[in-house]
Amino acid sequence: MHIKTSFKKHTLNFIRPAGTSRGVYTSKNSWFLFLCNGNHTGVGECSILNDLSIDDRPDFEEKLQQVCSEINNGTFDFDDKLEQFPAIRFGLETAMADLNNGGKRILFPSAFTSGSDGIRTNGLIWMGEAGFMRRQVAQKLDAGFSCIKLKIGSLNWKTEREMIVEMRRQFKAGELTIRVDANGAYNTENVHGVLNDLAELDVHSIEQPIKAGQWEQMAALCAKTPVPIALDEELICVLSYEAKHKLIDTIKPQYLILKPGLIGGFSSANEWVELANEHSVGWWATSALESNIGLNAIAQWVYTKDVKMPQGLGTGMLFSNNIESPLTLRGEQLFYDTAAKWEL
Numbered sequence: 001m002h003i004k005t006s007f008k009k010h011t012l013n014f015i016r017p018a019g020t021s022r023g024v025y026t027s028k029n030s031w032f033l034f035l036c037n038g039n040h041t042g043v044g045e046c047s048i049l050n051d052l053s054i055d056d057r058p059d060f061e062e063k064l065q066q067v068c069s070e071i072n073n074g075t076f077d078f079d080d081k082l083e084q085f086p087a088i089r090f091g092l093e094t095a096m097a098d099l100n101n102g103g104k105r106i107l108f109p110s111a112f113t114s115g116s117d118g119i120r121t122n123g124l125i126w127m128g129e130a131g132f133m134r135r136q137v138a139q140k141l142d143a144g145f146s147c148i149k150l151k152i153g154s155l156n157w158k159t160e161r162e163m164i165v166e167m168r169r170q171f172k173a174g175e176l177t178i179r180v181d182a183n184g185a186y187n188t189e190n191v192h193g194v195l196n197d198l199a200e201l202d203v204h205s206i207e208q209p210i211k212a213g214q215w216e217q218m219a220a221l222c223a224k225t226p227v228p229i230a231l232d233e234e235l236i237c238v239l240s241y242e243a244k245h246k247l248i249d250t251i252k253p254q255y256l257i258l259k260p261g262l263i264g265g266f267s268s269a270n271e272w273v274e275l276a277n278e279h280s281v282g283w284w285a286t287s288a289l290e291s292n293i294g295l296n297a298i299a300q301w302v303y304t305k306d307v308k309m310p311q312g313l314g315t316g317m318l319f320s321n322n323i324e325s326p327l328t329l330r331g332e333q334l335f336y337d338t339a340a341k342w343e344l
Contacts, residue, residue, distance in 0.1 A: 003099075004036045005071040007046070007064055012291055012319045018126050023051075030291055031064060032344070033091040035071070035099045042099025043344060044091035045294035047261045054237055054262075055085045064088055083239040086264035093265040094297040105296060105325075105342050112303040118333030119303055120310040122147040122179060127154040133163060141170075144331035147177040147204075147310040153185025157194055164201050173202035177310070184211035184233060191221065199226035205255055208232040219251045228254035228282075236262050241271050248279050256283040257312070261294055266301050273305065286312025292325035293344070299327070299334055 010030050018025045031046040046064060048056050055063075063085055070076035078096075082089040097107035111117040123140030125133055125148060133150070140148055148167065152160045164178060180203060186194060191209050198206055205228040210217060212233040222229050231253045238247050248256075256276050260269045269285070276283045285302040287295045299313050313334050316327055324343035326336050 002037070002074070003071055004038075005034065005068040006036075007031050007033045007068060009061075010291065010321075012289075013321050014318055015320050016126075018289075018318060025289070028289055030294070031061070031091065032293060033064075033068075033088075033095045035092075035095040037099060040099055040103030042095040042097070042103050043105065043293055044093065044095030044098065044297070045261070045290050046087040046091035047288060047290040047294050048087055049262070049288060052233070052236070052262070053087055055087050060085070060087075067092070081239075081264065081267065083264060086236075086268070087261055089268070090261045090265040090294070090297075093267065094294070097266075097297070105293075106300070107297055108300040108304050110300065110303050113300060113336050113338075115336050115338040117303075118330065118335040119299055119307075119313060120147070121145075121314040121329070121332055121334050122149040122177075122310040122312055123332065124312065124314055125150040127151045130155060130159050130163070134166075137163065137167060141167075141176075146175070146332060147179065149179040149181060149312065151183070152180045153182045157197075161197050161201075164198075164203065168201050177204045178202070179204050179207070179230075181207040181232070182209045184208050186210055188214075188217050188221075195221075195225055195227050203227055205230050207257055208234060212236070215247070215250050218253075222251055222253050225254075230255035230257050232257040232259070235259075235272065239264065239268075244271055244275055248275050248281060252279075253281060256281055258283055258285045259288040260285070260298055260301065261288045261290055266297075269301070282309070284309045284311050289318070291319065292316050292323045292327055296325060296327055296336075299336075 010032055011027050012030060013027045014025055029048050033044040033046055035042040050056055067088060098105055101107060106113050123145035125136045186209050207230045238244050256272055258269045258272055260266055263269060285298055287298050295316050302311055314329060316322060326340035328335050328337050
């Protein structure tokens with residue numbers, strides 16, 4: 001049956017500015033992609049992060065319109081990986097999976113989508129002044145999170161380290177897992193002291209300690225680091241299967257962070273999972289500030305992987321104008337409430 005395609009832009013507004021070492025987000029753009037076969041409509045999300053997504057470029061919307069036009073006139077090649085436009089690939093794969101399952105936002109049916117099982121998530125602590133970060137930590141601990149992830153690199157390290165010290169005074173490593181995300185904030189001169197301090201504090205891992213693209217330097221860090229290193233931004237521009245294999249073989253990281261919306265959808269994420277398993281590299285998935293449309297897709301996909309580690313999927317409450325959905329956090333667990341409805 002012929003598929004009709006359209007899209008609409010949706011600007012998500014943050015309830016509170018979200019700080020990273022790359023800057024502060026107050027809003028971000030997404031485009032909702034609709035595939036309709038006459039009976040059902042599948043919905044996907046093409047989500048862009050400024051200065052991070054490789055398809056953050058002036059012709060993005062033009063390319064999205066081209067894809068829609070080609071689908072509408074029957075000339076689009078659905079085997080096209082759209083490697084230079086990973087957000088469009090993610091949105092297209094999501095919309096197609098939704099359409100193929102009846103257009104009910106159920107992409108990968110499982111115990112998660114039936115509401116009978118949840119997904120453990122980490123409690124994300126955004127950058128800000130020290131008091132704000134401490135309040136976030138207290139709120140996450142009170143909510144029952146057993147894994148906390150702190151964005152670091154915007155304050156001086158002494159202040160950030162003291163926050164982790166305070167958590168360790170209250171909870172030992174067996175009681176609370178602490179992850180940190182540097183977003184490339186350090187360099188090869190100042191990173192070693194941070195890594196040593198993190199190891200002394202029984203921190204689980206650090207994401208992207210130095211900027212992406214420095215494979216030799218990152219490989220040297222991963223070879224001798226006292227605390228496991230997870231690659232995040234490092235994966236974004238690595239497009240082919242061969243390049244992915246080369247990256248893992250060269251850097252030999254301890255973990256990968258998979259963000260389907262930034263790395264080319266589920267087909268690309270599945271390649272990373274396959275390679276990680278082959279090389280005994282751990283991994284977990286996180287959303288990349290998508291609305292509940294994208295978050296729902298990532299959560300459903302990752303549940304099918306039988307993951308045990310906490311995932312980075314608790315971003316649905318960041319926005320004042322998110323899409324109403326059945327996704328709900330109960331403590332540290334993300335559930336799909338089958339009694340709730342989608343409003344799009």
